[in-house]
Amino acid sequence: MNEKKAIYPGSFDPPTNGHLDIIDRGLTVFDAIIVSVIVNPSKDALFSVKERKEMLCDIYSSNPRVEIDSFEGLLVEYASKKGANTILRGLRAVSDFEYEFQMALMNRKLNPEIKSVYLMPSPEFTFLSSSIVKEVSSLRGDVSTLVPVSVEKQLKKKLL
Numbered sequence: 115m116n117e118k119k120a121i122y123p124g125s126f127d128p129p130t131n132g133h134l135d136i137i138d139r140g141l142t143v144f145d146a147i148i149v150s151v152i153v154n155p156s157k158d159a160l161f162s163v164k165e166r167k168e169m170l171c172d173i174y175s176s177n178p179r180v181e182i183d184s185f186e187g188l189l190v191e192y193a194s195k196k197g198a199n200t201i202l203r204g205l206r207a208v209s210d211f212e213y214e215f216q217m218a219l220m221n222r223k224l225n226p227e228i229k230s231v232y233l234m235p236s237p238e239f240t241f242l243s244s245s246i247v248k249e250v251s252s253l254r255g256d257v258s259t260l261v262p263v264s265v266e267k268q269l270k271k272k273l274l
């Protein structure tokens with residue numbers, strides 16, 4: 115039987131519990147998920163791609179169904195190269211919809227073989243973004259319920 119494999123792409127600067135919620139839900143649908151950090155020099159990042167991959171590897175080290183990787187260039191080309199025919203994304207709120215809809219249709223145009231699948235996170239994560247976590251953390255706010263302990267430590271190291 116063919117393995118159901120999905121790519122979960124994003125900036126993950128840093129990964130949050132909202133991202134993990136989507137990955138965990140995705141694992142109930144797919145056999146394997148490739149969490150892939152986009153290499154995007156035009157977006158100012160707090161953590162390097164290597165650091166972001168290390169944080170994700172650390173979180174999923176004991177789960178053989180989750181692979182951590184990075185990519186640059188067209189997402190659909192990367193997905194084909196990895197043998198995945200699904201792109202997994204989270205939809206947090208209606209405000210995500212327009213951007214995600216545009217991206218899904220463009221990706222479909224570029225490669226109709228690759229499908230986009232959207233999952234909704236738990237309501238407690240719908241307000242969450244990596245930027246908001248970085249802002250709260252830099253102002254010494256408590257982010258312990260928003261990111262894994264290992265990520266919280268890295269945030270403190272970088273920002274405080």
Ligand code: COA
Binds near residue numbers: 136206216243
């Ligand atoms: N929980 C918490 N936060 C979430 C989240 C979730 N479930 N889902 C998204 N977010 C947040 C991210 O943390 C990020 O926050 P930030 O802006 O504060 O950093 C924000 O939402 C954006 O999400 P992200 O997943 O990083 O998306 P992106 O818009 O940076 O990148 C790609 C989306 C990588 C899928 C897209 O840029 C891409 O495919 N690029 C490749 C080029 C390409 O193929 N282009 C043509 C296709 S249109």
